[in-house]
Amino acid sequence: MTRKLPPTSANEDRPFFEQVYDLVRLIPYGRVTSYGALAAALGSPGAARMVGWALNKCHSVHPPVPAHRVVNRKGLLSGKHFFPGEGMMRDLLVSEGVRVEDDRICDFADCFWDPSTALDQL
DNA sequence: CGTCTGACGCACG
């Protein structure tokens, strides 16, 4: 194949970005997770920024990725500013039953979903 | 090839 993976790469047979997309798609309805949790589940606890980077380009990815269910470790909707509609991310979460106040998820720990529990589905 | 940025996270004060 045209796949020339460097020996230093611990990548799976899929790019890190695609792994992020698949994992984010597994986020249950009405649940949320954090960038760091996704990165850690993928084996790169320090690649939280990469998760955000991957989600930034998720607009060109299909099937669509529920990026609105991904927030930072503080439960803050740090990515809301990147959505087409202002407040759209908040609206989506609220529509799913997630309580959001001032662009921050209430009871974040309660609705938090651990992506590592879905690695089996990935 | 060097440098900066980025939807983050953590250590430190």
Place this chain on the structure above:
DNA sequence: GCGTGCGCCAGAC
């Protein structure tokens, strides 16, 4: 609890 600095990996310039 809050501000600052650094590290993480990948891409853009």
